[in-house]
Amino acid sequence: MFAQTPLQDRAGHYDRLAPYYDRLHHRWLRHAGGEAQAALEALVRVLATPQTTLLDAGCGTGHLARSLIAEGMLPQSMTLLDPAAAMLALCADIPAEKVNGRLEALPFQDDTFDLVTCAWALETVPDPFVALSELCRVVRPGGALCLAFCADRPVRGVADRLMRQALLCRGTGRFLSCAGVLRDIERFDGFEARAIPSHGPAATILARRAANKT
Numbered sequence: 001m002f003a004q005t006p007l008q009d010r011a012g013h014y015d016r017l018a019p020y021y022d023r024l025h026h027r028w029l030r031h032a033g034g035e036a037q038a039a040l041e042a043l044v045r046v047l048a049t050p051q052t053t054l055l056d057a058g059c060g061t062g063h064l065a066r067s068l069i070a071e072g073m074l075p076q077s078m079t080l081l082d083p084a085a086a087m088l089a090l091c092a093d094i095p096a097e098k099v100n101g102r103l104e105a106l107p108f109q110d111d112t113f114d115l116v117t118c119a120w121a122l123e124t125v126p127d128p129f130v131a132l133s134e135l136c137r138v139v140r141p142g143g144a145l146c147l148a149f150c151a152d153r154p155v156r157g158v159a160d161r162l163m164r165q166a167l168l169c170r171g172t173g174r175f176l177s178c179a180g181v182l183r184d185i186e187r188f189d190g191f192e193a194r195a196i197p198s199h200g201p202a203a204t205i206l207a208r209r210a211a212n213k214t
């Protein structure tokens with residue numbers, strides 16, 4: 001399912017991109033990924049309580065964490081992880097734990113977090129399956145994983161086509177198969193996954209882990 005052009009490790013790219021990232025990402029959300037992002041944020045709002053322990057993996061400049069804190073979530077129960085030091089530096093205002101690390105080797109014990117989020121990062125790693133297995137590993141039984149990613153969905157118009165082309169040309173990501181990601185998640189210990197409908201070349205997935213480990 002991930003048999004597309006191999007991606008090189010692009011974490012270093014985000015160190016260089018950090019000063020411009022928010023502006024570029026806002027453009028992506030406005031023209032292509034906005035519905036998927038809104039679906040992800042709605043899921044997190046429904047699932048999280050102030051005390052929920054949350055890992056935002058591939059946190060970037062901390063957009064998701066800031067909006068959750070503004071709504072009452074405790075920053076002390078959040079962990080922000082990213083391999084790009086320059087992106088993490090832009091999270092300095094967020095009083096959450098920050099970890100320099102990678103999706104493919106999360107530096108946490110099994111079953112650590114109530115909720116794991118990963119927005120627009122799964123498609124940037126060379127091996128998304130390894131990243132998925134790590135994300136699922138750190139979700140505690142009864143917890144959930146929420147994903148938003150660039151997905152191989154029908155292109156709606158010029159804006160979708162241009163955004164898609166720009167991303168492919170930069171070589172910073174790829175368009176994953178939503179059905180394939182769903183299938184892969186369900187291979188992991190007690191997980192059930194479903195896609196939240198949205199338009200655009202993007203997908204949002206909610207994966208819940210059964211309370212009792214199977």
Ligand SMILES: C[S@@+](CC[C@H](N)C(=O)[O-])C[C@H]1O[C@@H](n2cnc3c(N)ncnc32)[C@H](O)[C@@H]1O
Binds near residue numbers: 057061101118
């Ligand atoms: C498109 S940005 C998304 C940032 C943020 N989640 C957001 O919604 O704005 C991709 C992020 O993934 C990070 N990243 C790249 N390779 C990674 C890896 N192997 N493990 C974890 N994060 C990675 C980048 O540094 C960058 O911050």
